[in-house]
Amino acid sequence: MNKIFVFAFIALGTSLGAQSIGNSPYASFGLGDVKYDNDLNISAMGGISSAYIPDFSNTFNFANPAANFNLELTSLRGQVSNENNFYKSNQTGYDKTKHSNYLSNISIALPLSSKVKFGLSYQPYSTKSYNIMTQKNLGEENQQFNLFRGEGSINMVEGALSYQVAQGFGLGFKTKFHFGKISDIEESFFSNSELINGFETSSKIKSFNFTFGSVYQYKTPSDNKLTLGATYQFGNSGTMESTYTNSTYFYTKNVRRDINIIEKKNSESKNIIPQVFTAGLGYGKDNRWFTSAQVEYTKGRKLNYVLQNFEYQDAYKISAGGWFLPNSNDFRNYFSRVTYKYGGFYEKGDLNINGKNIDSYGLSLGANFPLKPTSNSFNSIDVSVELGKRGTTQNNLVQQGFINLKVGFNFADRWFIKNLYN
Structure with missing residues (x-):
C-alpha cells in the first residue's frame, strides 16, 4: 500500500509521458476522489448550505436537515453530472x-406534517x-513496467428529518449509510516474461454516520x-475491512490464471468518515x-x-453565494421567473503530498427553470456549472x-399528502 500511495505520485512527476491517468490522480489516496455533497442547488451557490432555508415549497436541504420550513410538496429529484478535468504538470x-x-x-x-419534513x-x-x-x-532489450490502477466506489444513502420547533427555529437529524468496495492495485512485470507480480489492497466499507443541524431565521416587518445555521457531523460507527494480497499470475484474455498467493494479510479501520462542523450566516x-x-x-x-x-490532514472550506429571482409574478417574461444562483469557494484540502497541500478553489453559476406551475405542483429543470482548480504543479505534482x-x-x-392540505 505504501508503494501505491508514495510511488504513484512520484511517477506522475517523473514519468508523465508514459502514463494513462483515470478520472483523477488524487483518487489513488485514501478513500478515493470524493464526490459527496454534489447537490446542484448547493454547489451552484459555492457550497453554502447551513444557513440556507429554501424559500420555495419544492426544495429540501439535505446538507442542513433543520432548514426545511417551507417544504409543502412531495419532491422527486434526479441529477446527472458531466465532469471535465484538465491535468497539467511542469514536467515534460x-x-x-x-x-x-x-x-x-x-x-x-x-x-x-406542517412542522415535520422527511427526505x-x-x-x-x-x-x-x-x-x-x-x-x-x-538494458539488453529488457524493460520493467509498473502499472498502478484503482477500481471501485463508495456509495451513500441518507435519510433526513426536519422539525420546526418554533417560528423561525428548527432542528434536524440525518443518518448516512456508506457502502462499497475500493481497490488499489500495483502490477510489476518485464518485457521478456509473461509472469506478473501483483500487490492488491482491497477494502470493504460499511459505515453509519450521523449529522445534527440547527437553524434560526429572524424576519423583519419589511420581509427581509x-x-x-450550523451542522455537526459525528464520527462514524462503521468499519473498513482491508485485505492485502501479494501474488503472482498470468493473464489470458484479461483473466488471471495460475494464481500463486505469496502473502495475504487483513486489517480493520473504524475512523473512516470525518467529523465536520459548518456554520453560516445569511441575509435576504x-x-x-438571498x-x-x-x-x-x-x-x-x-x-x-x-x-x-x-493520514488525512485537518481541512477547512470558505464559501459564499446566493440566489436572486427578478419577479416571480411576471408571467409576460419567462426569464423574470427563473431563479439565478452564484457562488465561490476556497478549500484547504485534507491531502498533503510531497510536502504540498492539495487545495482547491472555484466559481459557480446556476439556474432553476420553472415549468408550468399549477395549484398542486411546482416543477423545474435545474442547471449548474462549476469551474476551478485543484492542486499545484510544484514538487513534481499535477x-x-x-x-x-x-x-x-x-x-x-x-x-x-392531499389530506394534510384539504
Whole structure:
C-alpha cells in the first residue's frame, strides 16, 4: 500500500509521458476522489448550505436537515453530472483531458406534517479510477513496467428529518449509510516474461454516520430575513475491512490464471468518515434574493491499512453565494421567473503530498427553470456549472482544472399528502 500511495505520485512527476491517468490522480489516496455533497442547488451557490432555508415549497436541504420550513410538496429529484478535468504538470509539458458522466443524485422528500419534513437520497460518496504506467529500461532489450490502477466506489444513502420547533427555529437529524468496495492495485512485470507480480489492497466499507443541524431565521416587518445555521457531523460507527494480497499470475484474455498467493494479510479501520462542523450566516428578502457566507471545518483522521496507514490532514472550506429571482409574478417574461444562483469557494484540502497541500478553489453559476406551475405542483429543470482548480504543479505534482456541469429535474406535487392540505 505504501508503494501505491508514495510511488504513484512520484511517477506522475517523473514519468508523465508514459502514463494513462483515470478520472483523477488524487483518487489513488485514501478513500478515493470524493464526490459527496454534489447537490446542484448547493454547489451552484459555492457550497453554502447551513444557513440556507429554501424559500420555495419544492426544495429540501439535505446538507442542513433543520432548514426545511417551507417544504409543502412531495419532491422527486434526479441529477446527472458531466465532469471535465484538465491535468497539467511542469514536467515534460504534460497536458491531458478526461471526461466522465454519471448519475450523481436522486432523492425524494415530503412533509409529514406542517412542522415535520422527511427526505431520502442516494449519491456516490467517492470513486477510485486511475491508471498509471511507468517504464524502466534495464538494458539488453529488457524493460520493467509498473502499472498502478484503482477500481471501485463508495456509495451513500441518507435519510433526513426536519422539525420546526418554533417560528423561525428548527432542528434536524440525518443518518448516512456508506457502502462499497475500493481497490488499489500495483502490477510489476518485464518485457521478456509473461509472469506478473501483483500487490492488491482491497477494502470493504460499511459505515453509519450521523449529522445534527440547527437553524434560526429572524424576519423583519419589511420581509427581509437574517438566518443563522450550523451542522455537526459525528464520527462514524462503521468499519473498513482491508485485505492485502501479494501474488503472482498470468493473464489470458484479461483473466488471471495460475494464481500463486505469496502473502495475504487483513486489517480493520473504524475512523473512516470525518467529523465536520459548518456554520453560516445569511441575509435576504422573501422570494426575491438571498446571500450567505459559510465556514466548514473537517477534522483530520488516520486510516489503518495492512502495510501503511494513511493520514488525512485537518481541512477547512470558505464559501459564499446566493440566489436572486427578478419577479416571480411576471408571467409576460419567462426569464423574470427563473431563479439565478452564484457562488465561490476556497478549500484547504485534507491531502498533503510531497510536502504540498492539495487545495482547491472555484466559481459557480446556476439556474432553476420553472415549468408550468399549477395549484398542486411546482416543477423545474435545474442547471449548474462549476469551474476551478485543484492542486499545484510544484514538487513534481499535477494540477487539475475542472469544469463540472450538472443538470437535474425536480417534480414536486402533493403526492401522498392531499389530506394534510384539504
